[in-house]
Amino acid sequence: MRYIRDLKENEIVVSFSSVRSKQVKSKRNGEPYLELVLADRTGQIVAKIWDDIDVWREQVQEGDSIKYKGRVQLYNGSRQLVVERVRKVAPADQAEGFDESELIPSSDFDIDEMWDKLHALIASHCRRPCILQLLRSVLHNNRDKVRSFPAGTEIHHNYRGGFLEHVLSVLESALFFAAKYPALDPDLLVAGAVLHDIGKLEELGNPKNPAYTTKGILIGHVVLGRDILLDEARKIPDFPSDLLMLLEHLILSHQGQLEWGSPKEPKTPEALVLHYIDDLDAKMNRVFRLLRDDQNDSEFTAFDRFLGRAVFKGTPTNESSEPAVPLPESGWPLRLVAGE
Numbered sequence: 001m002r003y004i005r006d007l008k009e010n011e012i013v014v015s016f017s018s019v020r021s022k023q024v025k026s027k028r029n030g031e032p033y034l035e036l037v038l039a040d041r042t043g044q045i046v047a048k049i050w051d052d053i054d055v056w057r058e059q060v061q062e063g064d065s066i067k068y069k070g071r072v073q074l075y076n077g078s079r080q081l082v083v084e085r086v087r088k089v090a091p092a093d094q095a096e097g098f099d100e101s102e103l104i105p106s107s108d109f110d111i112d113e114m115w116d117k118l119h120a121l122i123a124s125h126c127r128r129p130c131i132l133q134l135l136r137s138v139l140h141n142n143r144d145k146v147r148s149f150p151a152g153t154e155i156h157h158n159y160r161g162g163f164l165e166h167v168l169s170v171l172e173s174a175l176f177f178a179a180k181y182p183a184l185d186p187d188l189l190v191a192g193a194v195l196h197d198i199g200k201l202e203e204l205g206n207p208k209n210p211a212y213t214t215k216g217i218l219i220g221h222v223v224l225g226r227d228i229l230l231d232e233a234r235k236i237p238d239f240p241s242d243l244l245m246l247l248e249h250l251i252l253s254h255q256g257q258l259e260w261g262s263p264k265e266p267k268t269p270e271a272l273v274l275h276y277i278d279d280l281d282a283k284m285n286r287v288f289r290l291l292r293d294d295q296n297d298s299e300f301t302a303f304d305r306f307l308g309r310a311v312f313k314g315t316p317t318n319e320s321s322e323p324a325v326p327l328p329e330s331g332w333p334l335r336l337v338a339g340e
């Protein structure tokens with residue numbers, strides 16, 4: 001098995017992948033071609049089939065595991081595959097050692113460890129019993145989905161375990177800011193981190209080949225998440241209504257801006273922090289994946305339309321000959337600059 005992450009320009013490759021998406025598009029001369037997005041556990045790549053598409057379009061469907069032969073090209077600074085032959089995986093492939101789990105892009109972090117850490121952080125930072133009960137109940141009732149779903153189909157954390165990785169990462173940032181700004185309510189920040197994207201568990205279907213459900217397209221994860229919150233809070237006797245309203249606001253405003261899918265903009269300090277750390281976590285995940293997957297020789301990655309920029313690939317400053325200045329032992333981790 002040749003992994004997508006390792007494919008090199010001009011390489012002729014015979015390997016396995018899953019089909020994330022399939023679209024018929026038009027060449028400049030108007031003739032149709034087939035564009036596939038292929039994925040394995042190391043990443044995904046755009047693949048094009050230029051000829052005989054009436055034959056090939058019947059051979060592969062979205063969600064299929066396939067065997068393909070193709071050549072790797074650079075196009076606008078990104079790798080793509082030009083596929084010559086493709087077929088569905090056959091039982092004989094398994095007999096020869098093909099393992100389907102190799103095709104599912106997955107988090108680099110261990111699911112059990114993330115799951116345990118999430119529960120430990122909630123237990124050690126939630127002060128109100130009703131919020132602790134709410135979060136435990138939501139996680140318990142959605143256990144399998146929380147542990148397996150991606151956080152999205154494309155933009156960030158779009159792999160198995162990505163939802164859990166994102167939620168845990170936002171929670172860690174939330175705890176950092178709860179300590180930095182003691183006026184913030186840590187319970188609200190913890191609950192907001194854990195619950196803000198919970199509607200994605202209904203917005204997306206089939207973690208193996210994540211795609212938007214009809215409900216997801218028509219209603220969206222923000223409102224679906226608020227529905228889950230209300231359903232769960234109703235099961236807890238005397239859940240304080242003012243607290244519930246603030247939790248609802250955290251979910252409804254976390255996308256930050258009306259044009260980013262938020263019905264409301266953040267209007268509480270905790271909602272503002274949640275929005276920024278959520279956005280930051282999504283963007284940093286995108287940046288690091290972009291840097292990891294980039295194959296071209298330029299100093300910069302290919303332009304990324306979600307980040308709105310190409311990213312500089314220069315080496316980090318640890319190669320600098322300047323002596324490092326020791327950091328203070330406690331307090332705010334300000335980085336001191338020599339001579340200041």
Ligand SMILES: [Fe+2]
Nearest residue numbers: 196197254255
């Ligand atoms: Fe979201």
Ligand SMILES: [Fe+2]
Nearest residue numbers: 166196197278
């Ligand atoms: Fe999020």
